[in-house]
Amino acid sequence: MSRENSLVTAQWVEDNLDTDGIVLIEVDEDTTAYDKGHIKGAIKLDWTTDLQDQVRRDFVNKAQFEALLSERGVSNDDTVVLYGGNNNWFAAYAYWYFKLYGHQDVKLLDGGRKKWELDSRELTAELPTRAKTSYTATEQDASIRAFRDEVVAAIGTQNLVDVRSPDEYAGRLLAPAHLPQEQAQRAGHIPTAASVPWSKAANDDGTFKSDDELKDIYTEAGVDWTKDTIAYCRIGERSSHTWFVLKELLGQDNVKNYDGSWTEYGSLVGVPVALGDERGSADEGGN
Amino acid sequence: MCGATEGGLSLDGVNVAKEAVIQGQVLRGSEPVPNAYVRLLDRTGEFTAEVPTSATGHFRFFAGDGEWTLRTLAPQADPVDTRVVAATGSVAEVQVLVAG
Numbered sequence: 001m002s003r004e005n006s007l008v009t010a011q012w013v014e015d016n017l018d019t020d021g022i023v024l025i026e027v028d029e030d031t032t033a034y035d036k037g038h039i040k041g042a043i044k045l046d047w048t049t050d051l052q053d054q055v056r057r058d059f060v061n062k063a064q065f066e067a068l069l070s071e072r073g074v075s076n077d078d079t080v081v082l083y084g085g086n087n088n089w090f091a092a093y094a095y096w097y098f099k100l101y102g103h104q105d106v107k108l109l110d111g112g113r114k115k116w117e118l119d120s121r122e123l124t125a126e127l128p129t130r131a132k133t134s135y136t137a138t139e140q141d142a143s144i145r146a147f148r149d150e151v152v153a154a155i156g157t158q159n160l161v162d163v164r165s166p167d168e169y170a171g172r173l174l175a176p177a178h179l180p181q182e183q184a185q186r187a188g189h190i191p192t193a194a195s196v197p198w199s200k201a202a203n204d205d206g207t208f209k210s211d212d213e214l215k216d217i218y219t220e221a222g223v224d225w226t227k228d229t230i231a232y233c234r235i236g237e238r239s240s241h242t243w244f245v246l247k248e249l250l251g252q253d254n255v256k257n258y259d260g261s262w263t264e265y266g267s268l269v270g271v272p273v274a275l276g277d278e279r280g281s282a283d284e285g286g287n
Numbered sequence: 288m289c290g291a292t293e294g295g296l297s298l299d300g301v302n303v304a305k306e307a308v309i310q311g312q313v314l315r316g317s318e319p320v321p322n323a324y325v326r327l328l329d330r331t332g333e334f335t336a337e338v339p340t341s342a343t344g345h346f347r348f349f350a351g352d353g354e355w356t357l358r359t360l361a362p363q364a365d366p367v368d369t370r371v372v373a374a375t376g377s378v379a380e381v382q383v384l385v386a387g
Contacts, residue, residue, distance in 0.1 A: 085339065114324050118322075118360055120322070165335065177336065179336060204358065
């Protein structure tokens with residue numbers, strides 16, 4: 001992938017508001033934001049109810065995803081353009097999710113809802129109507145989703161990128177201030193993980209930094225471009241933002257998002273945990 | 288800086304004793320700015336949270352004890368940084384003026 005294939009500007013979206021075959025989808029952490037106003041024609045996905053299994057901690061399955069997109073009127077050959085608040089965290093999460101289920105043509109609006117609003121572009125409360133479709137998903141693409149065992153196996157061998165804030169990485173905080181406090185049993189980070197807060201990849205207006213700037217940021221943090229990479233955060237949404245940067249903007253092969261992230265890893269029995277600002281070593285703690 | 292000022296955002300339903308609240312209003316001149324974004328940066332300048340302002344230009348964070356910076360972005364205005372100290376059990380009221 002590349003920036004040209006995976007990212008569109010606010011101007012591009014405005015120019016294509018009435019183009020057939022393009023579906024705008026808003027996905028927000030604040031699931032009420034859409035209801036107050038959204039980009040004309042955009043539909044809404046609620047990450048807590050639409051994209052999560054309501055019993056197990058997992059995603060909706062293939063059949064549920066197919067039913068969801070069919071009901072919302074999304075076709076397999078549509079160009080899906082995702083955007084949202086909070087610097088596109090949950091839009092990036094949805095982007096990764098669409099890729100997981102094999103949607104071919106997905107793009108992210110650079111800067112998301114914030115950039116759109118800071119540009120003083122129009123929002124509407126009008127709800128679009130879309131005819132139902134018959135959407136077909138693929139099986140989950142295991143090449144972009146990491147599970148706990150491969151995360152443990154990656155310690156000291158692959159790139160692990162911790163995209164939480166430095167205080168969460170060091171174990172001084174279990175969750176950032178202001179956000180919902182889903183927590184793990186233990187604080188700290190996965191030994192050998194590099195600390196690259198997601199925010200390093202974005203400008204204040206929510207747009208992504210240039211490819212050259214991004215390469216420098218991860219290189220300086222110790223990411224080895226010859227190795228496979230797993231990104232994680234607390235619940236897997238901020239790390240989707242970083243997954244998007246590494247896989248889609250910079251075109252790295254073999255980048256996975258660990259959606260279990262720290263709320264799973266930090267509650268596992270017997271796994272190694274590192275505290276403090278240093279990366280720690282592979283033989284630290286654990287059994 | 289502490290204590291809700293008259294006309295500030297209502298604290299109904301907020302357990303102030305357990306929270307380190309930072310809240311306020313973004314204004315352009317005397318006009319509220321409803322489509323601004325306020326970023327909460329920690330003592331090292333690291334992003335912690337971000338909220339859009341309400342229809343009346345108001346915002347609120349549930350921060351932690353210590354020093355914070357609010358970085359306010361508004362249409363057609365340069366970002367404005369405002370230093371603020373938050374403490375559990377109090378409300379830090381902030382008024383942010385953007386240019387233009």
